[in-house]
Amino acid sequence: MSSPITRGRLNRLTGQFHEPGREAMYRRDIAPRVRRESCLALCVAALVFGMFAISDYHYVGMGTPLTLLLAMRLLVVASCLVLALMIGRWGDYSRKAWLHALPLWILATGIILIVPLRPESLSTQVTAVAMATMAFYLLIPNLLPIVALASLYLSLGFLASAVMVADIPAVVALRIALLLVMANAVGFFALLRLEKLQRKQYALLQEERSQNQQMAEEIAHRKSLEAQLRRVAERDVLTGLDSRVHFMTRAQDLLQRSQFDKSPFSLMMIDVDHFKAINDTWGHSQGDRVLATIADTCKRSLRPQDVIGRFGGEEFIVALPDTHLEDARMVAERLQRKVAELPVREDMPDHRLTVTIGIAGGHEEATDLPSLIQSADQALYAGKHGGRNRVVMSDEGRAKA
Numbered sequence: 362m363s364s365p366i367t368r369g370r371l372n373r374l375t376g377q378f379h380e381p382g383r384e385a386m387y388r389r390d391i392a393p394r395v396r397r398e399s400c401l402a403l404c405v406a407a408l409v410f411g412m413f414a415i416s417d418y419h420y421v422g423m424g425t426p427l428t429l430l431l432a433m434r435l436l437v438v439a440s441c442l443v444l445a446l447m448i449g450r451w452g453d454y455s456r457k458a459w460l461h462a463l464p465l466w467i468l469a470t471g472i473i474l475i476v477p478l479r480p481e482s483l484s485t486q487v488t489a490v491a492m493a494t495m496a497f498y499l500l501i502p503n504l505l506p507i508v509a510l511a512s513l514y515l516s517l518g519f520l521a522s523a524v525m526v527a528d529i530p531a532v533v534a535l536r537i538a539l540l541l542v543m544a545n546a547v548g549f550f551a552l553l554r555l556e557k558l559q560r561k562q563y564a565l566l567q568e569e570r571s572q573n574q575q576m577a578e579e580i581a582h583r584k585s586l587e588a589q590l591r592r593v594a595e596r597d598v599l600t601g602l603d604s605r606v607h608f609m610t611r612a613q614d615l616l617q618r619s620q621f622d623k624s625p626f627s628l629m630m631i632d633v634d635h636f637k638a639i640n641d642t643w644g645h646s647q648g649d650r651v652l653a654t655i656a657d658t659c660k661r662s663l664r665p666q667d668v669i670g671r672f673g674g675e676e677f678i679v680a681l682p683d684t685h686l687e688d689a690r691m692v693a694e695r696l697q698r699k700v701a702e703l704p705v706r707e708d709m710p711d712h713r714l715t716v717t718i719g720i721a722g723g724h725e726e727a728t729d730l731p732s733l734i735q736s737a738d739q740a741l742y743a744g745k746h747g748g749r750n751r752v753v754m755s756d757e758g759r760a761k762a
């Protein structure tokens with residue numbers, strides 16, 4: 362549950378947010394809707410106010426009072442329509458609340474002026490004023506304090522002109538006053554409730570949006586962490602090659618595809634010769650540099666579709682899809698040559714950098730990756746025993762070749 366602080370506290374009398382920034386944001390948010398509704402409400406108000414011209418003739422007949430009444434109605438109707446047009450174009454509710462308030466004052470003045478121009482119809486005018494008051498509060502969108510002031514002006518002005526022009530007894534004036542107080546009270550509290558409800562709804566929506574935003578950020582953060590972790594798990598930090606686990610996954614896929622396509626598949630195990638001696642003589646940092654350089658050299662010498670990984674310590678593994686054993690041997694010999702040509706003499710004088718490579722191959726359905734690795738490893742072992750710095754094919758490979 363969110364606290365009233367996060368939702369935004371509301372003023373008890375106006376229904377507006379206490380925080381001016383939040384109130385301004387709310388008004389900005391509802392501005393387009395208020396603009397549309399104001400235009401529509403003013404057009405309807407102009408129509409209704411103009412419509413009563415029909416009853417003017419009935420009450421005052423032909424003559425100067427009718428002319429004055431019609432002129433006044435025309436003025437009010439025209440003002441309402443012009444203001445509706447202006448609000449539609451420039452009526453930004455968040456910055457020009459006065460423009461939205463102006464029609465209320467004009468309509469109120471028009472209604473008040475009917476009393477001296479048509480004093481005989483006072484009883485029907487009381488009903489019309491009460492209804493106009495409610496319409497001010499509920500139908501023409503505006504801020505509660507502005508509406509309350511305009512309605513009060515309408516009520517007091519109407520009462521004053523009724524007392525002065527229509528010469529009504531005190532008791533009738535009191536009844537009209539009570540009726541108008543009631544209309545104002547009902548309108549005020551209805552609009553206050555509406556203002557509060559709308560702002561509460563807005564605050565809840567904002568809260569929901571911010572929670573969604575937070576959630577989206579959290580998800581993005583987790584995804585990036587996940588991707589980072591995956592990258593760490595898939596890469597060997599020292600050489601930048603595939604980690605053993607990731608290599609196994611990729612090589613497995615390649616082998617399966619080769620078996621499906623019935624295309625050749627070869628596997629190489631590369632081991633640096635006398636690597637321990639490098640560590641012991643020139644230190645582990647130099648050993649690390651040598652491993653990274655050899656890894657880089659091998660990677661660059663392979664095709665993009667080949668996959669190379671670090672299998673362990675100073676041992677690398679390469680999967681060669683679509684490659685016959687004889688071709689794999691040529692690749693291995695090329696790698697062997699490139700490693701031997703690496704310029705390490707300055708850092709490690711009197712040391713010949715060499716690698717021994719074991720090769721195995723096969724794409725028959727019975728062949729699986731672990732047994733291929735085992736065969737390549739056996740060939741590598743044989744190469745080491747045979748004096749190192751050589752390329753050796755597994756027994757099955759030799760038989761096939």
Ligand SMILES: Nc1nc2c(ncn2[C@@H]2O[C@H](COP(=O)(O)OP(=O)(O)OP(=O)(O)O)[C@@H](O)[C@H]2O)c(=O)[nH]1
Pocket residue numbers: 599632633634635636637638640644645646647648649652673674675745749
């Ligand atoms: N600098 C460095 N050394 C490593 C790393 N991983 C393994 N080693 C070392 O590599 C050496 C491998 O030694 P051996 O298994 O005896 O192999 P070798 O000396 O190359 O001998 P042969 O393979 O028989 O030619 C060990 O001393 C390991 O400590 C590494 O990441 N960095």
